[in-house]
Amino acid sequence: MSLTLIIGNKNYSSWSLRGWLVTELSGAPYQEVTESLYRAGSRQRLLAHSPSGKVPVLKTAEDGVIWDSLAIAEYLAERFPEAHLWPRGQAARALARSICAEMHSGFVALRSHMPMDMQRLTALADVPDEVAVDIRRICTLWADCRARYGQDGPFLFGHASVADAFYAPVASRLRSYAVALPDEAAAYVDTIFQWPAFQRWHQAALQETESNQ
CATH class of the missing domain: 3.40.30.10 (Glutaredoxin)
Known part of the structure; x- marks a missing residue:
């Protein structure tokens, strides 16, 4: 292939x-x-x-x-x-697809005010209310997945899956903009940054010199 x-x-x-x-x-x-x-x-x-x-x-x-x-x-x-790009089990796959679809079509405020920039390490001077709502919703999603399926590993459904691929850019944003997070959400961000595949992308991103300005 x-x-x-x-x-x-x-x-x-x-x-x-x-x-x-x-x-x-x-x-x-x-x-x-x-x-x-x-x-x-x-x-x-x-x-x-x-x-x-x-x-x-x-x-x-x-x-x-x-x-x-x-x-x-x-x-x-x-x-x-x-x-096994999707998690094992019908209920787990349904939840994973649900949260990926929500990411795919939602969180517009977060995307607009906190665009991905892996070279950035600076908090926003003021976090708009609608962005705070998006962040709380994301933290709730992560906590639910971890509570239900995280017993087999540190990712949302235990093992790394499509769901983690879809939320990895969010984890990057939350660190880039120095967002204070609940302990469990902060631990999940750490998991993403310790993911070897993500680390390879991240290192390459830090070496880029082109600006979007």
Whole structure:
């Protein structure tokens, strides 16, 4: 199977991080191609890879192009069932899909006011109320998953899964913006930062020199 994953800047592209972590979790060999999101002509270059003009994009020799992080996750979960990208058990998978869908379509305030920037280590001067609401909801989600399924390991469902790939950029944001967290949420952020796959991405992001300004 031939796979090529198109991603954006590692310091800024949260959706690329999600797709990349899922691809890493699959265990499948793949080629990584990075396209700058902040240089002239970026839109045209991305359209050459995907009809959406966005990243991430997974190119497959057998099935063509798959775009959108959630679609990539579902595709790889079906192609590589032995990797258990979704947690084991029907109820756990349903919950994992629910929280991924909530991440996929929600938390707009958090995304708007705290965009991913792995090189940043500075708190916001003022956290808007709507961002605080998003953070509380995320902490509640994490606590629920950990209480129900965390007995087998430090991730949301014990082992690393699509759910962790989808919330890893949130963990990054919460650390970048020095957000004070409940102990359990802080421990989960530590888990993400200790995840070897995340660490590889993080180190590469810290070495980037391109700015989105």
